[in-house]
Amino acid sequence: xxxxxxxxxxxxxxxxxxxxxxxxxxxxxxxxxxxxxxxxxxxxxxxxxxxxxxxxxxxxxxxxxxxxxxxxxxxxxxxxxxxxxxxxxxxxxxxxxxxxxxxxxxxxxxxxxxxxxxxxxxxxxxxxxxxxxxxxxxxxxxxxxxxxxxxxxxxxxxxxxxx
Amino acid sequence: xxxxxxxxxxxxxxxxxxxxxxxxxxxxxxxxxxxxxxxxxxxxxxxxxxxxxxxxxxxxxxxxxxxxxxxxxxxxxxxxxxxxxxxxxxxxxxxxxxxxxxxxxxxxxxxxxxxxxxxxxxxxxxxxxxxxxxxxxxxxxxxxxxxxxxxxxxxxxxxxxxxxxxxxxxxxxxxxxxxxxxxxxxxxxxxxxxxxxxxxxxxxxxxxxxxxxxxxxxxxxxxxxxxxxxxxxxxxxxxxxxxxxxxxxxxxxxxxxxxxxxxxxxxxxxxxxxxxxxxxxxxxxxxxxxxxxxxxxxxxxxxxxxxxxxxxxxxxxxxxxxxxxxxxxxxxxxxxxxxxxxxxxxxxxxxxxxxxxxxxxxxxxxxxxxxxxxxxxxxxxxxxxxxxxxxxxxxxxxxxxxxxxxxxxxxxxxxxxxxxxxxxxxxxxxxxxxxxxxxxxxxxxxxxxxxx
Numbered sequence: 069x070x071x072x073x074x075x076x077x078x079x080x081x082x083x084x085x086x087x088x089x090x091x092x093x094x095x096x097x098x099x100x101x102x103x104x105x106x107x108x109x110x111x112x113x114x115x116x117x118x119x120x121x122x123x124x125x126x127x128x129x130x131x132x133x134x135x136x137x138x139x140x141x142x143x144x145x146x147x148x149x150x151x152x153x154x155x156x157x158x159x160x161x162x163x164x165x166x167x168x169x170x171x172x173x174x175x176x177x178x179x180x181x182x183x184x185x186x187x188x189x190x191x192x193x194x195x196x197x198x199x200x201x202x203x204x205x206x207x208x209x210x211x212x213x214x215x216x217x218x219x220x221x222x223x224x225x226x227x228x229x230x231x
Numbered sequence: 232x233x234x235x236x237x238x239x240x241x242x243x244x245x246x247x248x249x250x251x252x253x254x255x256x257x258x259x260x261x262x263x264x265x266x267x268x269x270x271x272x273x274x275x276x277x278x279x280x281x282x283x284x285x286x287x288x289x290x291x292x293x294x295x296x297x298x299x300x301x302x303x304x305x306x307x308x309x310x311x312x313x314x315x316x317x318x319x320x321x322x323x324x325x326x327x328x329x330x331x332x333x334x335x336x337x338x339x340x341x342x343x344x345x346x347x348x349x350x351x352x353x354x355x356x357x358x359x360x361x362x363x364x365x366x367x368x369x370x371x372x373x374x375x376x377x378x379x380x381x382x383x384x385x386x387x388x389x390x391x392x393x394x395x396x397x398x399x400x401x402x403x404x405x406x407x408x409x410x411x412x413x414x415x416x417x418x419x420x421x422x423x424x425x426x427x428x429x430x431x432x433x434x435x436x437x438x439x440x441x442x443x444x445x446x447x448x449x450x451x452x453x454x455x456x457x458x459x460x461x462x463x464x465x466x467x468x469x470x471x472x473x474x475x476x477x478x479x480x481x482x483x484x485x486x487x488x489x490x491x492x493x494x495x496x497x498x499x500x501x502x503x504x505x506x507x508x509x510x511x512x513x514x515x516x517x518x519x520x521x522x523x524x525x526x527x528x529x530x531x532x533x534x535x536x537x538x539x540x541x542x543x544x545x546x547x548x549x550x551x552x553x554x555x556x557x558x559x560x561x562x563x564x565x566x567x568x569x570x571x572x573x574x575x576x577x578x579x580x581x582x583x584x585x586x587x588x589x590x591x592x593x594x595x596x597x598x599x600x601x602x603x604x605x606x607x608x609x610x611x612x613x614x615x616x617x618x619x620x621x622x623x624x625x626x627x628x629x630x631x632x633x634x635x636x637x638x639x640x641x642x643x644x645x646x647x648x649x650x651x652x653x654x655x656x657x658x659x660x661x662x663x664x665x666x667x668x669x670x671x672x673x674x675x676x677x678x679x680x681x682x683x
């Protein structure tokens with residue numbers, strides 16, 4: 069379904085890297101599987117073997133649902149650079165769109181944790197004088213993140229205005 | 232007269248010190264507590280050794296430390312920045328860019344007042360990086376305030392203090408009555424009445440024990456409010472808007488021109504009959520507002536026309552009431568059944584205006600040039616109804632501007648239009664050093680990363 073209110077300004081939203089989704093799926097599996105196994109064994113041994121199996125099935129179902137949700141949430145991310153401002157959109161349940169004028173940016177952060185680096189992604193975060201401004205783009209390839217940072221910094225300086 | 236001129240002319244380029252009584256004023260609480268402890272001990276177990284140790288060692292050591300820390304604290308202006316150096320062992324030097332000065336407060340707690348001292352607080356854009364000069368002698372604090380404001384404005388630092396013109400003086404009766412009619416106080420009074428009636432009906436008079444803390448809490452809130460808003464005066468001068476208020480602790484705030492980021496006019500339910508409103512502002516330096524001990528109230532209580540007159544000085548050329556507002560689509564009533572009729576949004580060439588609240592009415596306005604970012608959000612229930620909410624973000628403060636529950640497409644258009652208007656408004660914005668002419672490009676005024 070085309071979502072007109074959150075339609076991209078141009079042809080398409082710039083997508084983020086699918087490795088963001090992969091990383092989050094890995095985290096999901098890494099946390100869910102041991103937890104599910106421990107719970108299933110505990111219930112299976114302590115109560116009844118079929119109850120343990122039921123726990124495992126439920127956990128798997130939840131996992132599958134979350135697996136699919138991560139795909140959707142990854143697809144919901146998008147950004148677009150315009151002449152005067154940057155647009156970022158995200159969110160499935162609560163859909164968000166933020167427009168940050170280049171002249172309002174106070175600083176641009178690029179963050180990459182150890183796992184992010186392993187997966188070759190980085191997060192670009194924009195700050196304005198308003199704390200409510202919520203412009204974060206995760207899952208950018210490092211080269212793209214660096215390019216974006218440079219471009220945003222240059223544009224921000226050229227257009228900067230007093231508070 | 233000449234002495235004032237000379238003192239004012241003594242250049243800030245030379246470092247200056249705080250008032251010599253500063254350590255006494257800062258340390259008296261600690262000393263008093265220590266003294267009480269020691270006294271208690273020596274009464275309980277006879278023998279005046281502890282008292283002697285306290286008087287002979289504790290007090291001199293404390294005084295010596297206070298004196299040292301005073302000696303090591305100095306401030307001055309270096310290259311247009313206020314520099315503040317503190318610390319005996321660990322030296323700390325802090326520079327405050329005067330170009331980014333948002334507001335200057337002169338605060339006088341009761342005891343400082345008795346000694347003729349005052350604290351000067353500089354509020355700079357970017358939140359917590361404020362500089363507090365405590366304590367200065369009162370005339371010195373006022374002179375320094377006008378000098379810093381003059382420097383921030385980009386004019387000669389020896390310019391005498393700008394004359395002011397009083398806009399409003401809030402009468403005591405209005406402050407008292409409005410405080411009684413505020414939500415928390417009304418709730419407190421209702422509880423009191425309920426407890427007393429309940430105790431009388433049941434015949435259980437032990438419940439009256441609740442009366443004392445309730446009465447103290449409610450009365451305390453009332454008294455605090457009245458004292459802090461006592462003799463609230465709003466005045467206008469070329470170096471900014473001046474607010475003065477307080478009974479025991481007085482506070483004189485100066486908000487530099489064009490530094491107000493957003494305003495709102497609020498009207499609690501019980502004020503409606505009297506036609507009273509309160510005006511709150513977002514000022515970048517004040518940050519989160521009340522929680523950080525800052526006062527973000529522009530006018531605690533006034534009839535609506537008076538509030539609008541004051542606002543006309545804060546946002547020149549703007550008449551908030553004249554901005555036509557459009558309501559929300561009918562399906563919004565399912566999302567906001569109580570207040571949907573009040574929801575509205577509009578814009579003219581200067582400001583973005585939004586209205587909300589059925590019982591607690593709010594009318595909010597942001598100048599386009601102060602828009603930091605624009606957001607659009609849509610929750611699941613809104614999605615179902617084809618609605619979305621538009622947020623206009625400003626520097627932090629009590630005013631959070633949003634236009635809730637617009638039709639989805641209209642909301643997107645609003646967001647785009649506001650981004651557009653904000654961009655145009657920025658292009659013709661006033662320079663940060665507001666007295667200098669607008670010819671120099673704003674980039675140079677930023678003081679960082681300026682290009683030739």
